[in-house]
Amino acid sequence: xxxxxxxxxxxxxxxxxxxxxxxxxxxxxxxxxxxxxxxxxxxxxxxxxxxxxxxxxxxxxxxxxxxxxxxxxxxxxxxxxxxxxxxxxxxxxxxxxxxxxxxxxxxxxxxxxxxxxxxxxxxxxxxxxxxxxxxxxxxxxxxxxxxxxxxxxxxxxxxxxxxxxxxxxxxxxxxxxxxxxxxxxxxxxxxxxxxxxxxxxxxxxxxxxxxxxxxxxxxxxxxxxxxxxxxxxxxxxxxxxxxxxxxxxxxxxxxxxxxxxxxxxxxxxxxxxxxxxxxxxxxxxxxxxxxxxxxxxxxxxxxxxxxxxxxxxxxxxxxxxxxxxxxxxxxxxxxxxxxxxxxxxxxxxxxxxxxxxxxxxxxxxxxxxxxxxxxxxxxxxxxxxxxxxxxxxxxxxxxxxxxxxxxxxxxxxxxx
Amino acid sequence: xxxxxxxxxxxxxxxxxxxxxxxxxxxxxxxxxxxxxxxxxxxxxxxxxxxxxxxxxxxxxxxxxxxxxxxxxxxxxxxxxxxxxxxxxxxxxxxxxxxxxxxxxxxxxxxxxxxxxxxxxxxxxxxxxxxxxxxxxxxxxxxxxxxxxxxxxxxxxxxxxxxxxxxxxxxxxxxxxxxxxxxxxxxxxxxxxxxxxxxxxxxxxxxxxxxxxxxxxxxxxxxxxxxxxxxxxxxxxxxxxxxxxxxxxxxxxxxxxxxxxxxxxxxxxxxxxxxxxxxxxxxxxxxxxxxxxxxxx
Numbered sequence: 001x002x003x004x005x006x007x008x009x010x011x012x013x014x015x016x017x018x019x020x021x022x023x024x025x026x027x028x029x030x031x032x033x034x035x036x037x038x039x040x041x042x043x044x045x046x047x048x049x050x051x052x053x054x055x056x057x058x059x060x061x062x063x064x065x066x067x068x069x070x071x072x073x074x075x076x077x078x079x080x081x082x083x084x085x086x087x088x089x090x091x092x093x094x095x096x097x098x099x100x101x102x103x104x105x106x107x108x109x110x111x112x113x114x115x116x117x118x119x120x121x122x123x124x125x126x127x128x129x130x131x132x133x134x135x136x137x138x139x140x141x142x143x144x145x146x147x148x149x150x151x152x153x154x155x156x157x158x159x160x161x162x163x164x165x166x167x168x169x170x171x172x173x174x175x176x177x178x179x180x181x182x183x184x185x186x187x188x189x190x191x192x193x194x195x196x197x198x199x200x201x202x203x204x205x206x207x208x209x210x211x212x213x214x215x216x217x218x219x220x221x222x223x224x225x226x227x228x229x230x231x232x233x234x235x236x237x238x239x240x241x242x243x244x245x246x247x248x249x250x251x252x253x254x255x256x257x258x259x260x261x262x263x264x265x266x267x268x269x270x271x272x273x274x275x276x277x278x279x280x281x282x283x284x285x286x287x288x289x290x291x292x293x294x295x296x297x298x299x300x301x302x303x304x305x306x307x308x309x310x311x312x313x314x315x316x317x318x319x320x321x322x323x324x325x326x327x328x329x330x331x332x333x334x335x336x337x338x339x340x341x342x343x344x345x346x347x348x349x350x351x352x353x354x355x356x357x358x359x360x361x362x363x364x365x366x367x368x369x370x371x372x373x374x375x376x377x378x379x380x381x382x383x384x385x386x387x388x389x390x391x392x393x394x395x396x397x398x399x400x401x402x403x404x405x406x407x408x409x410x411x412x413x414x415x416x
Numbered sequence: 417x418x419x420x421x422x423x424x425x426x427x428x429x430x431x432x433x434x435x436x437x438x439x440x441x442x443x444x445x446x447x448x449x450x451x452x453x454x455x456x457x458x459x460x461x462x463x464x465x466x467x468x469x470x471x472x473x474x475x476x477x478x479x480x481x482x483x484x485x486x487x488x489x490x491x492x493x494x495x496x497x498x499x500x501x502x503x504x505x506x507x508x509x510x511x512x513x514x515x516x517x518x519x520x521x522x523x524x525x526x527x528x529x530x531x532x533x534x535x536x537x538x539x540x541x542x543x544x545x546x547x548x549x550x551x552x553x554x555x556x557x558x559x560x561x562x563x564x565x566x567x568x569x570x571x572x573x574x575x576x577x578x579x580x581x582x583x584x585x586x587x588x589x590x591x592x593x594x595x596x597x598x599x600x601x602x603x604x605x606x607x608x609x610x611x612x613x614x615x616x617x618x619x620x621x622x623x624x625x626x627x628x629x630x631x632x633x634x635x636x637x638x639x640x641x642x643x644x645x646x647x648x649x650x651x652x653x654x655x656x657x658x659x660x661x662x663x664x665x666x667x668x669x670x671x672x673x674x675x676x677x678x679x680x681x682x683x684x685x686x687x688x689x690x691x692x693x694x695x696x697x698x699x700x701x702x703x704x705x706x707x708x709x710x711x712x713x
Contacts, residue, residue: 001444016711083447083554085710091448098445106552109474111481116474123470124553152481175442 001093006176006207007058007081013089014051014076014231050076051087052231060095061205065218065225065239067246070264070378073231074180074211078102081178081209096175096207099126103180105165110154114145114164117153121168135171142197143167170197176207215243215323247322250362250379259380266376270309270369271341275300276381279348289354289383291397291405292390296350297383299365301375303343312338313368314347318383321360326403341369355404357397358387450707457703460556467555471563476570490571491578494530498523505643512645514676517586524670525642527579528601531572532608532662533633535565539612540619540629547713557706558699561616565608583673591675600668603691607661610694613702620705620713641666647677658683661691 001008051073058064068074079085081092082100107124108117118139122132132139140149143163145156153161179198198221202208212218218225218239225242227235227249235245260274279296280286289295297316303309315330329349331337338347365380366373387396390405397405461468480486498519505511506518513521539561543550546560583590619625637643639660646667649657657663658679664687667679679687 079710080447084551086450086707087447088449091446094445094447096442100553102552107546107549109478111478112474116477120470120474123467124549124555126555129466129469 001095004059005057005093006060006062006096007056007064007092007094007209009057009081009090009092010055011090012051012054012077012080012087012092013049014073014080014085015088016048016050049231051080053090054228054231054233055090056226056233056236058207058209060207061202062224063202063208063210063222065222065242066209066211066228067215067218067225067242068228069250070266070376072228072264074228075102076231077228078178078180078209078211094176097126098176098178099172099174100178101125101169101172101180102178104162104169108153108161108165111152113152114140114149114156118149118164118168121165125169125172126174127172131173139167139171140164142170142193166194170194174206176209177201178209180211215246219243243322251321251382259377262377262380264378267367267373268369269304270372270374271301271303271312271367272375273299273301273365273367273377273380276363278383287384287386289351289356289385290388291355291357291385292353292388292392294350294352295354296348297363299347299380301341301345301347301367303341306343308343309341309369309374310339311370312341312374313371314338314349315366315368316349316380317364317366318356319362319364320403321362323362326356326361353390353407354385354388355390355406356385357403357405358385360384457556457558461558461562464556464559468559468563468566471559472566475563475567479567487571487574490574494523494526494575494578497526497530501526501643511643512647514645514647514670514674516588516674516676520583520586520588520674521645521670521676522643523579523582524673525666527572527575528604528665528669529637529640529642529662530575531568532604532665533637534571535568535608536612536615537629537633538564538568539608540615541626543616543620543709544623544626544713550709550713557709558613558702561612562609565612579673588674590673593672593675596668596672600665600672603661603668603688604665606691606695607665610691610696610698612698614694614698617702617705617709620709636660636662639663645677646679654680654683655686658686659690661687661694663687 054073054077056064066074066077076085078100079102080087081094082098082102084100084102105121107121109120112120115136118136119129119132123129140146143160143166145160145164148156148160153164156164198208198210202221208221210218210221222239224237225235225239226233227242227245229249234249235242258275260272265272277285277298277300278287278289279298280290281294283296286295289297299314299316313331315328317325317329318327319325329351341347361383362379363381363383365375365377367375390397480489483489485492501522502519506513506522511518542561542564543557549560550557580590615625615629640662641648646657646663649663664679664684667677668684670676671678
């Protein structure tokens, strides 16, 4: 391996056997049944290539971004780099100690106190005990949980819990750091702090591999990136171009595939969105929303089980075409969670006086049933916004200076 | 003012060298498809000994958090069983206890047996309980069942001290052969480790194991001299009986402490051989499948 490289992956492949991969473990009786049937029909197991001939190099001190839609193989690649699972083909050489952060708070135990969890989690992430002791005060201070450090974490608020968990991870000091999406947690201020910490890490000359759906974060932290599609590298090079390739990919799926057929989704599948449309004030389908006018975003869904689902939270986010977040709406913001969701139907969110200026936006959807993720589509649909008369004056705002329009009135009064 | 500022700016940086000299000395790791045999991996477990320590500590902390009796629970099971066994098998059925009070005799067998069955059963479910860890972080997987077993060693030590006090109260004096106890424990650990690793790995693939193991442990209890004396088995049968290494562990344990009948050299060698086969088989099977735990669990 060349001396200036930190990571060199050559021809990586990972094959899963479908039955095993999706169903997880098998019952002994199933195994026995399979053995009995052996020789009967040859097809039995379906194979699935999660990664196919993936090669790339990362230089010492470089930060590489990995982009790709759900199911493109990003997680599998990270799992191989962090040695959670071995490849079926090919090899990776890594120079230096590897630290992997595939999740925040892995191994945190609710019954243990913050202090106990810091040590346990640190050890799980590969830190030495002396190293944890040395950094302990910094970790606690960064998480801002000093007062509660000897309280069991089950009594923490979710924000405190996540801050502490992230803080342990942020104090890892391996030469090669592998990070998955973990920044998508916590409140905005803390996210910013974490991004700052990540920036510090990259400036310190450490090698980082970073996966995120947040293209803005990727552009911020990385100079180069690779784009994965169906387990293969479809682009490798500068981050700007990579984001471009990724966004084209995303848009092409959105327009080409109906929601029903999308496979790049997460969640249990208890509810599945099948289509999206925009309706106007009168409930008539329209091409897009119109600035300043009432519109409804309508998501048709079905519950594959055929029975109604209880305690359903629905949510969607609108972002710019480059992925910068703009609007988030959730049923629990407005106290509108659905107690019962009929087996087939439409979920509707009505927005009076639509505030975004004309342009093309992206919609990401997220549905929870009983607190468990049921359906998640990163970029479920494209939303077109057409010019409208927001202020009732005929003025449509000035593009590029105000992504949003808000109501307001001007007046002047004379000081006496 | 401005000139001052300018003169104070950093000295011109040295041209960035392409590779810092320390980089070349970093350890290099190669990740590739695993071979069929990869050794037992003791060196790696040693490298992760601190994780083993923290996982063991976690087991103890969770088990005894918010518990009023705390570590006294380590005594509840052996004492309760001793009471029942003494009543039914000692008093009513009148089983032989080789001249020492039956309660002491029963507890002498129950203390190592409860450790053995608890450690095997605990290890069996341990990997699945920590599925989340296995899917997200790399470390030698054997640390998880090992931590479970180690945490039960603490319970065993408490129960063992209690056993010694219990014997004193009944006026049973200890014999010099008690110095053999560490060897017998080594034999017991070999069995526990081999069987525990095997079942824990098998349970990742087949959840049936977790259901079957408690039943298996009950059957194992009755083919081991816990309730009754191993002296019931005579002649050639002693060698057959010794194919169950727990027969030697339990008979030996009582022999060492109370000078009851000895397991005999021949049967002990048979048991040792079986225990080593179990240990080797269990750990090799574990090593062969541990790479794929994250995919299957």
